[in-house]
Amino acid sequence: MRLGVIDAGSNTVHLLIAQADGMMPLPLHTSKRRLRLAERRGPDGRLDEQAVADLACAVASARNEAAAWGVAEPFVLATAVIRDAPDCAGVLEAVRAASGVEVAVLSGPAEAELTYLAVRRWLGWSAGPLALLDVGGGSLEVAFGRTGVPDFAVSLPVGAARLTHAFLQGGDPPDPQALRALRRRVRHELRDAAVRMRWEEPRTAVATSRTFQQLARLCGAAPGRRGPFVHRTLDRSDLKPAIRELAALPARERAQLPGISEPRAEQSLAGAVVAHTAMKMLGIRTVTLCPWALREGILLRLIERGDQCPAPGLSPWFGFPAEREPNATRGAAEEPEENAETTD
Numbered sequence: 207m208r209l210g211v212i213d214a215g216s217n218t219v220h221l222l223i224a225q226a227d228g229m230m231p232l233p234l235h236t237s238k239r240r241l242r243l244a245e246r247r248g249p250d251g252r253l254d255e256q257a258v259a260d261l262a263c264a265v266a267s268a269r270n271e272a273a274a275w276g277v278a279e280p281f282v283l284a285t286a287v288i289r290d291a292p293d294c295a296g297v298l299e300a301v302r303a304a305s306g307v308e309v310a311v312l313s314g315p316a317e318a319e320l321t322y323l324a325v326r327r328w329l330g331w332s333a334g335p336l337a338l339l340d341v342g343g344g345s346l347e348v349a350f351g352r353t354g355v356p357d358f359a360v361s362l363p364v365g366a367a368r369l370t371h372a373f374l375q376g377g378d379p380p381d382p383q384a385l386r387a388l389r390r391r392v393r394h395e396l397r398d399a400a401v402r403m404r405w406e407e408p409r410t411a412v413a414t415s416r417t418f419q420q421l422a423r424l425c426g427a428a429p430g431r432r433g434p435f436v437h438r439t440l441d442r443s444d445l446k447p448a449i450r451e452l453a454a455l456p457a458r459e460r461a462q463l464p465g466i467s468e469p470r471a472e473q474s475l476a477g478a479v480v481a482h483t484a485m486k487m488l489g490i491r492t493v494t495l496c497p498w499a500l501r502e503g504i505l506l507r508l509i510e511r512g513d514q515c516p517a518p519g520l521s522p523w524f525g526f527p528a529e530r531e532p533n534a535t536r537g538a539a540e541e542p543e544e545n546a547e548t549t550d
Contacts, residue, residue, distance in 0.1 A: 207225075207226050207227055208223060208224070208225055208226065208234070208275065208276045208277050209223075209224055209226045209231065209277060209280075209281075209505050209508050209509070210222065210223045210224070210272040210275070210277035210280030210281070211280060211281050211282075211283070211501045211504050211505060212265060212268045212269065212272065212280050212281070212282040212283070213283055213285065213500065213501050214243075214261060214264075214265060214282070214283065214284040214285065214287075214288060214309065215243075215284075215285045215287065215342065215343055215344075216242075216243055216244035216285070216286065216287040216342060216343020216344045216365060216367045216368070217240065217241070217242055217243070217244065217343050217367065217469065217470065218238040218239060218240050218241065219238070219239040219241060219261070219264040219265060219268055220236070220237075220238050220239075220501070221235075221236060221237045221238075221268040221271055221272060221280070222235075222236050222501045222502075222505070223235040223236070223272060223275045223277055223280075224502075224505050226505065226508070226509045229506075229509060229510075230327075231502060231505040231506065231509065234275065235275050237268070237271060239264040239267065239268065240469060241257070241260055241261060241264055242469070243257055243261065243287045243288070244287050244343045244344060244365075244367030244368060244370075244371060244473075245367065245371065247287070247291070247371070250292060251290065251291050251292055252291060252292055252293045253288075253291060253293070253297055258297055258300045258301065259300075259304065261297070261301055262300065262301040262304035262305040262307075263304075263305070265282060265301060265305050265307045265309065266304075266305035266306070266307060268280075268282075269282070269305075269307055281310070281504055281508065282307055282308065282309050282310060283309065283310045283311065283312055283504070284298070284309050284310070284311050285312075285317065285342060285343075285344060285345070285500075286314065286317075286342060286343070286344025286345040286361070286363070286365060286368070287343060287344045287367075287368075288309075288311060289311045289312075289313075289314070289344075290344060290345075290363065294311065298311065313361075314345060314347070314360070314361025314362075315359045315360060315361055317345075317347055317361055317500055318338070318340070318347035318348065318349045318356070318359035318360060318361050319349065319355070319356055319359045319503075320500055320503030320504055320507065321338060321340050321347055321349070321414060321499050321500045321503050322336075322338050322349040322351060322355075322356040322359060322503070323354065323355075323503045323506055323507065324414075324496075324498035324499055324500070324502040324503035324506060325338050325412045325414060325496045325498060325499075326351070326354050327354075327498070327502075327506055328496050328497070328498045328502075329410065329412065329494075329496065333409065333410040333412070334352075334408075334409035334410055335350070335351070335352045335406060335407070335408045335409045335410070336350065336351055336352075336408055336409070336410050336411075336412060337349070337350050337403060337406070337408035337410070337411045337412065337488065337490065338350070338356075338411075338412050338413075338414070339411070339412070339413045339414075339418070339481070339484055339485070339488075339490075339493060340413070340414045340415045340418075340499060340500075341365065341366055341413075341415050341417040341418060341477050341480050341481055341484075342365045342366070342415055342417070343365045343366055343367035343368065343473070344363070344365040344367060344368050345361045345362060345363055345364070345365045345368070346361070346362045346364045346365060346392075346395075346396075346480055346484060347359070347360070347361050347362075348360050348361075348362065348396075348399045348403070348484070348488070350402070350403060350406050350408055357406075358402060360399055362395045362396065362399070363395065364391065364392050364395050364396075364480055365480075366417050366470075366473040366474070366476045366477035366480060367473045367476075369388050369391065369392070369473075369476040369479075369480065370472055370473040370475070370476040372388075372391075373385075373387055373388040373391070373476070374388065374472075374475065374476060378456045378457055379453055379454060379455060379456055380453065380475065382453075385453060385475075385479065388476060388479055389479055389483055392479065392480050392483040392484070393483060393487060396483065396484060396487045396488070397487070399487075399488070400487040400488055400489075403488040403489065403490075404488065404489045407489075408490075410494065411485075411488075411490040411492065411493045411494070412493060412494050412495075412496045413440065413481070413493035413494070413495055413496070414495075414496050414497075414498070414499035414500075415499060416470065417470070417473075417474075417477035417480075417481065418440065418481060418493070418495060419438075419465070419495060420465040420466055420467065420470060420474065420477075421440060421445065421448065421465070421474075421477065421478055421481055422438050422439070422440040422465070422495050423464055423465025424448050424463055424464055424465040424466060425440055425441070425444035425445065425448055426444070427439065427440065427465075427495065429464075429465075434497040437494070438494070438495040439492050439493065439494050439495065440481075440492065440493050440495065441491065441492050442482060442485045442486060442490065442491050442492065443491070445478060445481060445482040445485070446482065448478055449475070449478045449479060449482060451463070452466075452474055452475040452478055453475055457471045457472040458471065460472075460474055460475070
């Protein structure tokens with residue numbers, strides 16, 4: 207049996223085809239269509255007409271490619287850049303009308319929970335109590351759990367592309383004051399999750415996402431060509447000098463650094479700040495990089511259910527609520543001190 211996932215994210219529309227005859231999805235084919243949707247939103251967060259048209263074209267093309275690989279009905283989802291748009295429903299309808307493809311929008315917590323599922327399955331039970339960090343273009347997912355299901359999972363609006371657009375558009379390299387404001391926003395959003403995570407004291411901390419992979423490579427981890435089974439880690443202490451290096455360079459020169467790709471060079475600095483601030487506030491000194499993330503979590507859930515793809519938008523099909531209060535205790539924890547950023 208072959209399964210497919212099409213993921214419309216902040217930077218790309220990503221297709222993954224996997225063989226799923228057992229309980230482990232084995233990758234067969236992957237491709238990307240670069241749209242940079244996060245950069246094509248107006249001041250109010252809406253996508254322009256051309257961006258929506260390009261999205262519809264990319265999704266239809268990815269579905270046709272999936273069909274050529276033997277997957278007639280891949281699961282198609284959109285993440286934070288579309289989920290958080292004020293015209294989300296209109297975008298989904300426009301894509302459906304233009305392409306005939308129904309796009310699901312999972313809630314932020316469901317996204318975090320499915321990513322946690324993939325990470326837990328990859329690392330196994332020997333990881334013990336496990337914390338997850340996933341820095342995307344539009345959001346940061348944080349989860350913790352002792353079993354195959356997370357005890358808590360949140361999605362926070364501090365993705366690398368979102369924060370680059372909001373704080374770092376005034377200069378290249380950016381103004382130090384803008385960088386401090388960006389860091390303050392991340393601390394503000396993370397304060398409640400930080401209280402919970404420090405209470406849990408996870409045994410293993412794991413990071414997924416292209417952002418973390420590139421930062422790990424920048425800080426000395428093995429290159430991707432070595433394959434997914436090479437052990438890769440990222441230390442918080444290495445991120446501080448990396449942030450200074452990224453902040454001193456314009457985006458075009460960051461792309462010359464190890465691990466930093468040209469398409470993600472502009473948002474690499476914001477991603478590094480989010481990663482460092484999250485690790486510090488959550489009490490994490492080292493993360494282990496995991497090659498599996500949201501797409502693999504969806505494939506695992508499809509395999510477990512043994513059904514056809516669910517109706518679009520129905521995240522309860524995956525076993526999680528469609529909507530959930532992302533941080534019920536928001537406001538309970540105090541804001542970290544302003545000078546907290548000065549220590550590692």
